[in-house]
Amino acid sequence: NAGVMQNPRHLVRRRGQEARLRCSPMKGHSHVYWYRQLPEEGLKFMVYLQKENIIDESGMPKERFSAEFPKEGPSILRIQQVVRGDSAAYFCASSQDRGYRVDGYTFGSGTRLTVV
Amino acid sequence: GESVGLHLPTLSVQEGDNSIINCAYSNSASDYFIWYKQESGKGPQFIIDIRSNMDKRQGQRVTVLLNKTVKHLSLQIAATQPGDSAVYFCADNIRGDKIIFGKGTRLHILP
Numbered sequence: 143n144a145g146v147m148q149n150p151r152h153l154v155r156r157r158g159q160e161a162r163l164r165c166s167p168m169k170g171h172s173h174v175y176w177y178r179q180l181p182e183e184g185l186k187f188m189v190y191l192q193k194e195n196i197i198d199e200s201g202m203p204k205e206r207f208s209a210e211f212p213k214e215g216p217s218i219l220r221i222q223q224v225v226r227g228d229s230a231a232y233f234c235a236s237s238q239d240r241g242y243r244v245d246g247y248t249f250g251s252g253t254r255l256t257v258v
Numbered sequence: 259g260e261s262v263g264l265h266l267p268t269l270s271v272q273e274g275d276n277s278i279i280n281c282a283y284s285n286s287a288s289d290y291f292i293w294y295k296q297e298s299g300k301g302p303q304f305i306i307d308i309r310s311n312m313d314k315r316q317g318q319r320v321t322v323l324l325n326k327t328v329k330h331l332s333l334q335i336a337a338t339q340p341g342d343s344a345v346y347f348c349a350d351n352i353r354g355d356k357i358i359f360g361k362g363t364r365l366h367i368l369p
Contacts, residue, residue, distance in 0.1 A: 184359035233301050249301035
């Protein structure tokens with residue numbers, strides 16, 4: 143069981159470019175959560191998805207950010223027209239169900255986005 | 259806004275001593291709490307959790323205490339080791355849908 147896989151581990155983009163971050167959940171997990179972490183800060187919730195559905199996007203910025211979790215393939219967090227303030231570590235977690243116990247939430251190692 | 263927060267940003271502990279990391283929460287509806295450990299360059303790793311119908315839970319070398327009266331929880335690490343160096347986050351999970359993190363406490367282990 144490979145765990146939650148995120149790629150790329152590091153991503154450098156120039157201002158105005160697009161960033162695509164990928165997350166493959168653990169085998170058997172159909173719930174995906176994206177978080178953003180600024181340096182020396184805690185993780186901030188962004189979005190919660192199930193296959194083909196966005197369940198909760200209350201943490202997503204209103205513009206330039208979008209997320210999807212298609213029937214086949216990884217979940218994608220997409221940031222259009224990146225700005226320097228988007229530089230952060232982006233973490234993905236997955237769980238088997240919408241259960242109450244969160245020890246089933248497994249985090250990936252993150253993608254570190256640097257906007258230059 | 260955040261419903262959980264950490265008391266201290268940094269904690270230094272002598273190797274072999276016990277570490278106590280504190281956390282306060284503000285939402286009375288919070289009924290499930292989690293402690294995570296995050297090492298440099300890695301994602302958060304689950305340590306231990308506790309539900310509001312409990313006031314203490316023990317794991318391997320770790321104990322979490324919950325005081326609902328003052329909305330406070332703590333993580334105790336026994337016989338702290340160099341491998342315990344990390345940032346520790348308390349988090350709550352009100353409805354089971356998403357986890358809300360506090361800012362974290364960085365634990366330094368002194369030789």
